[in-house]
Amino acid sequence: MEVKLAKNYGFCFGVRRAIKLAESKPNSITLGPLIHNAKEIERLKENFNVVVNENIQEVKPNQEVIIRTHGITKNDLEELKKKTNNITDATCPFVTKPQEICERMSKEGYQIIIFGDVKHPEVKGVMSYCQNEPVVIDKLEALKDIKISDKVALISQTTKNVEIFLKIADFLIPQCSECRVFNTICNATFDNQDSARSLAKEVDVMVIVGGKNSANTKQLYNISKEFCQDCYLIEEAQELQETWFIGKQICGVSAGASTPNWIIDKVVERLKSFK
Ligand code: SF4
Numbered sequence: 001m002e003v004k005l006a007k008n009y010g011f012c013f014g015v016r017r018a019i020k021l022a023e024s025k026p027n028s029i030t031l032g033p034l035i036h037n038a039k040e041i042e043r044l045k046e047n048f049n050v051v052v053n054e055n056i057q058e059v060k061p062n063q064e065v066i067i068r069t070h071g072i073t074k075n076d077l078e079e080l081k082k083k084t085n086n087i088t089d090a091t092c093p094f095v096t097k098p099q100e101i102c103e104r105m106s107k108e109g110y111q112i113i114i115f116g117d118v119k120h121p122e123v124k125g126v127m128s129y130c131q132n133e134p135v136v137i138d139k140l141e142a143l144k145d146i147k148i149s150d151k152v153a154l155i156s157q158t159t160k161n162v163e164i165f166l167k168i169a170d171f172l173i174p175q176c177s178e179c180r181v182f183n184t185i186c187n188a189t190f191d192n193q194d195s196a197r198s199l200a201k202e203v204d205v206m207v208i209v210g211g212k213n214s215a216n217t218k219q220l221y222n223i224s225k226e227f228c229q230d231c232y233l234i235e236e237a238q239e240l241q242e243t244w245f246i247g248k249q250i251c252g253v254s255a256g257a258s259t260p261n262w263i264i265d266k267v268v269e270r271l272k273s274f275k
Contacts, residue, residue: 002250003271004203006195010264012188012257014092018069021090022050028064029053031076032121034090035069035258036214039236043260059083069258070121071095073128094186095122098155099129101182106131110180111149113137113172115165116157120215123157140167151178158186159216159257161223162193188257189216196220196254200227203252205245208233209267210256217256224254237266245274 015035022034026048033041033052044050050066056079059065064086071091072080080087098114106112112134116123127134137143152172156165162185169181200206206228210217212235225231232244245251251271255264 001245001248001271001274003268004199004250004252005264005268006192006199006252006254008188008191008195009253010192010255010257010259010261012186012192014069014094014186014188015258018066018090018092019044021088022066023048025064025066025088026050028066028086028088029059030066030068030090031056031059031072031080032068032070034066036211036217036256037235037258037260037263038211039263040258040260056080056083062086064088066090068121069095071099071125072121073125075128091125092158092186094158094184094188095125098126098158098182098184101153101155101184102126102134103129103131105153105180106134110151110153110178111135113143113152113154113168114157115154115160115168117215120157122159122215126155126157137168140164140171143168143171148172148175150176152176153180153182155182155184157215158184159189159219160185161219162190189219192216192220192254192257193223196224196252197227199252199254200224200231203228203250205230205248205250206232206252206254207240207267207271208254208256209235209264210259211235214256214258217259220254220256224252228252234267236263237270240267240270240274242274245271
């Protein structure tokens, strides 16, 4: 079986930056997991004693704290600043951008509509910058029951599906006199989604490698599954089952933005060992 990697896959700029920052701050804590990849979080703990702590109340005076790539809420940031001066902000700049847009546009009286998952830490952070109650939807259909204001600002979670985002914009524009559409889907997401889409069209089985709690990994899986029915999402090489590949000629591989190369390499190596 031939194994083909997507043109763009794996680590993005924001995750690479966050890991470098974490490696430069041994013995620190991160507020929530730095990135959505349990194996990489384990590696940071073992090699650098960088540990995850979800509870801001447990931060000790002037402890070294790293803010995760997904960012934190405005309130949590204020709380944290009262506890320590040693804060390293690893929030991805692509996440800071929608936070700023939310703050500015809500101040100007726009109804904020966020295309995202309300439970995702990135979206919770972005919502906290709104001066009014934002609307959060994860599909176009959800908008149909919502009262749309005359002035709307639309933003997206950085890892959302661009095609659905465009459909949402298309639905909103005729309904208000002013609809500001901010493209806050990050480049890494665009590139990885595009490459996975093209690859899924030309292979007969597809493997997506990444954290099962990672939004961008799940998007890659959903997009690939549209074009290649036999599609599997795994976190590590041991999950691969040889029976998935019986009779398959070409296997495509892509990986989420928080999947390190050492995990992808092991997956490719194992795939190549299957006959
Ligand atoms: S996927 Fe995009 S937004 Fe998320 S960390 Fe990577 S570069 Fe930043």
